[in-house]
Amino acid sequence: MVRRWSPDGIPAPIAAYNHLAAVPEGHELVVFAGQVGTLSDGSLAGPDAEAQARQALANIEALLGTLGATPANLVKLFTLVAGREHLPGLRAALRDTLGRWFPDGDVPPNTLAVVAGLATPEIVVEIEAMAAVPRRHPTGE
Structure with a gap:
């Protein structure tokens, strides 16, 4: 499975995430x-x-499910929020969802950026993800 960690000697993460994650052999x-x-x-x-x-x-x-995967397969998240005023709501959703997905606290790395805006004025949050999924066959398709 995905290995996530924060090495000793490096400042602790400032929120719920690990500094590093590695894709296991046999996964894409x-x-x-x-x-x-x-x-x-x-x-x-x-x-x-x-x-x-x-x-x-x-x-x-849901997208993970289409791959036969779960949140345990997540390698990294990248979160965008359109304005600091939206941080409390975003953080509540992340805390609750990541707490459900990773009750042991083994959360993936996550970068959070506050931006001026997203695709439309109504959209205030966008989250990218990367996941490690078992290769289905040698071509990876």
């Missing part, structure tokens, strides 16, 4: 496009960062 790295808080009908889960982040993470979990 799958890169996810940024996921936003859209429901299956294309509408936003809500106007706020917490609702959008929860849905973006649910979308990541």
